[in-house]
Amino acid sequence: MSILHASSKIAGIAWNVTRLINRSLPEGQLPTPVWSQTPLKKKRERASPPLGARVTQSVCPKCLLEARDGVLRGTQSADSLTESLAKIDAEIVEEAGRVLLRKSCDRHGPFEDTLATDSRFFWKMESLYPGCDFERAEVAAHGIHSVRYGRGSYVLVDLTTRCNMKCNPCFMDANQLGHVYELSLEEIKSLLDQAASVEPKREFNILFSGGEPTLSPHFLPAVSYAQSIGLNRLHVATNGIRFAESPAFAEAARAAGLHGVFLQIDGMTEEKNAHRGVSNYLDVKLKAIDNISAAGMRVTLQVTVINTVNNDAVGSIVQFAAENSEKVFGVLFQPIMFAGRAVSNQSRPSAFLQKISGAETPRCWSRNWVFHLPCRPDEFASGWPARSQ
Numbered sequence: 488m489s490i491l492h493a494s495s496k497i498a499g500i501a502w503n504v505t506r507l508i509n510r511s512l513p514e515g516q517l518p519t520p521v522w523s524q525t526p527l528k529k530k531r532e533r534a535s536p537p538l539g540a541r542v543t544q545s546v547c548p549k550c551l552l553e554a555r556d557g558v559l560r561g562t563q564s565a566d567s568l569t570e571s572l573a574k575i576d577a578e579i580v581e582e583a584g585r586v587l588l589r590k591s592c593d594r595h596g597p598f599e600d601t602l603a604t605d606s607r608f609f610w611k612m613e614s615l616y617p618g619c620d621f622e623r624a625e626v627a628a629h630g631i632h633s634v635r636y637g638r639g640s641y642v643l644v645d646l647t648t649r650c651n652m653k654c655n656p657c658f659m660d661a662n663q664l665g666h667v668y669e670l671s672l673e674e675i676k677s678l679l680d681q682a683a684s685v686e687p688k689r690e691f692n693i694l695f696s697g698g699e700p701t702l703s704p705h706f707l708p709a710v711s712y713a714q715s716i717g718l719n720r721l722h723v724a725t726n727g728i729r730f731a732e733s734p735a736f737a738e739a740a741r742a743a744g745l746h747g748v749f750l751q752i753d754g755m756t757e758e759k760n761a762h763r764g765v766s767n768y769l770d771v772k773l774k775a776i777d778n779i780s781a782a783g784m785r786v787t788l789q790v791t792v793i794n795t796v797n798n799d800a801v802g803s804i805v806q807f808a809a810e811n812s813e814k815v816f817g818v819l820f821q822p823i824m825f826a827g828r829a830v831s832n833q834s835r836p837s838a839f840l841q842k843i844s845g846a847e848t849p850r851c852w853s854r855n856w857v858f859h860l861p862c863r864p865d866e867f868a869s870g871w872p873a874r875s876q
């Protein structure tokens with residue numbers, strides 16, 4: 488019996504034992520974990536946001552762009568982006584096996600987006616949502632509701648708008664903004680202090696991002712500080728260049744307390760990475776993966792899927808992850824974000840979840856291993872591949 492098979496059996500038995508204990512305990516008598524001040528709740532005691540076909544809230548994409556332009560021109564305040572100005576009601580409906588989001592703006596007319604091309608898979612994802620517990624009223628306005636409900640989250644700390652690349656697309660418009668915005672160490676510490684004050688901190692991750700966060704002179708001190716105040720799941724989202732250039736940099740990041748690296752990658756050939764404008768970019772990625780791994784960290788491959796660019800490269804990335812699981816922790820697929828240097832004809836790859844579960848992917852991958860992040864049951868999915876042998 489392989490180690491993987493044995494671990495899988497042990498995990499299955501442990502899970503069933505836990506469920507038996509859970510069933511036998513009366514409500515209100517589950518244990519209080521070290522990260523919480525109150526006991527765990529049974530699933531039926533937890534609240535849940537509305538799921539399934541429903542009326543929800545969305546934004547008018549045109550009103551939002553107008554608001555953003557107004558902020559950039561200085562004719563309206565940044566608060567207007569989070570006020571109700573662009574918010575409109577939307578309907579989530581199932582039609583012909585797809586899940587659609589329909590909305591209409593009084594000024595700009597109707598919009599329709601495809602949330603999923605496989606409705607059964609989408610509803611299954613929603614059904615896995617664990618529910619809300621540990622409500623914290625003081626973080627109610629945060630937006631990502633998992634922080635409010637103690638379900639864990641990624642706190643994004645954008646260290647800088649600088650970058651050592653000029654990709655197209657780039658959601659941050661890094662390197663071409665005409666100005667640099669970079670947090671001082673005091674500002675970073677203040678953000679981290681606020682993050683550390685949130686309780687409970689189950690699955691609580693800090694993700695340093697940018698631009699290219701490793702270019703910030705405060706990157707390593709920020710990681711060290713975060714660890715010193717008890718934030719110990721620390722990650723960086725990076726293009727990997729600094730990690731590829733210098734094994735010593737990877738070692739310093741690990742020594743500072745970095746836990747893992749989200750590495751941008753678009754495919755397993757130079758051609759699939761070519762839109763980033765670097766001729767040997769795949770080589771850089773592979774070197775970065777080696778250096779990060781040698782320093783004792785693991786990599787999550789972070790793939791921005793763009794129709795017509797790399798939506799046909801998804802299978803080979805999963806294959807690579809499966810074959811290199813001692814270095815690669817997982818794969819995170821994300822659709823393109825229409826911000827910065829993304830243009831609307833680079834449409835969202837609505838079918839990419841089918842690709843990662845279809846004929847293009849290796850047999851060791853199953854879409855049963857794809858699940859949403861705890862912050863939004865209807866918007867995020869991530870998956871961890873495992874070797875079958």
Ligand code: SF4
Pocket residue numbers: 650651652653654655656657658659660661662697698699726751
């Ligand atoms: S996409 Fe990432 S790596 Fe590319 S320019 Fe933007 S911030 Fe830099």
Ligand SMILES: [Zn+2]
Pocket residue numbers: 547548549550551592593594595596
């Ligand atoms: Zn509008």
